[in-house]
Amino acid sequence: MAEHDDTIARAVQALKEPVRIDPSLTSRVMSEIEALPMPDGTAGRATVLEWLRRPRTIRLSPLGGLAMAAGLTAVVLAGSWFAGPRGTPAPVQGIATAQFTQPIQFVLVAPEAGSVTLVGDFNDWNLTATPMEKEAGDGVWWVTVPLEPGRYRYSFVVDGTTWLGDPNAPTLEDEFGRSNAVVTIGGA
Numbered sequence: 637m638a639e640h641d642d643t644i645a646r647a648v649q650a651l652k653e654p655v656r657i658d659p660s661l662t663s664r665v666m667s668e669i670e671a672l673p674m675p676d677g678t679a680g681r682a683t684v685l686e687w688l689r690r691p692r693t694i695r696l697s698p699l700g701g702l703a704m705a706a707g708l709t710a711v712v713l714a715g716s717w718f719a720g721p722r723g724t725p726a727p728v729q730g731i732a733t734a735q736f737t738q739p740i741q742f743v744l745v746a747p748e749a750g751s752v753t754l755v756g757d758f759n760d761w762n763l764t765a766t767p768m769e770k771e772a773g774d775g776v777w778w779v780t781v782p783l784e785p786g787r788y789r790y791s792f793v794v795d796g797t798t799w800l801g802d803p804n805a806p807t808l809e810d811e812f813g814r815s816n817a818v819v820t821i822g823g824a
Contacts, residue, residue, distance in 0.1 A: 737782035738821055742790070744768065744802070747775025749794045754779050756790030756816075763793055785822025 696704065742754050752768040758781060759765040768777040777792075789808060792800045801807050802817035809815050 736784045738785070739780050740783050740819065740821065741778060741780045742768070742792075742802070744777045744792045744800070745775055746777055746792075746794055746800075749775070749777065751795055752777040753793045753796075754781065754790060755793055757788045758783055758790070763796065768792070783819075783821050787818060787820045789816040789818055791816050 744752055746752055749770075752770075753763055754766040754768055755761045755763060766779055766781060768779040770777050789810065790802070791814070792802065794800060799814060801815045805817035805819060807815045808818050
């Protein structure tokens with residue numbers, strides 16, 4: 637045991653000795669830093685964006701996960717509290733309520749299509765939620781959807797695979813590079 641204590645005492649003594657640093661180290665480091673090019677504003681923003689986009693692993697303990705869930709619940713409840721007057725739920729875009737909805741007819745001419753569905757913000761881009769009906773013999777597909785006032789992006793999906801924007805509506809490119817049609821209902 638005494639030999640073990642002696643080894644520890646020697647290690648502690650070695651760690652207490654001052655470290656000798658080359659006196660020119662600071663000037664060498666500072667000259668290297670000064671030689672680096674100064675980033676302009678756009679380069680700094682690009683670096684920040686790259687940093688934000690970098691994948692990360694987040695590890696939470698069960699208690700941390702519970703705290704995060706409680707925090708998100710508090711945010712949702714606070715949002716619903718401030719969204720509308722007390723006792724009156726705030727209208728939610730995409731959920732039809734009888735007093736605010738307006739029937740909107742969507743039409744696509746696609747004589748060669750075997751099936752056409754309407755997808756958009758109002759049905760969570762669900763490929764099966766809003767199938768369109770075909771007029772007999774003329775290749776005109778249509779569906780009527782009740783929508784609340786607001787702005788909605790939408791597309792037609794032909795034969796389950798081909799996405800088409802409405803050729804008679806203004807378009808807006810989405811985050812996937814796809815051009816979607818836009819319809820605005822009411823004064824929104």
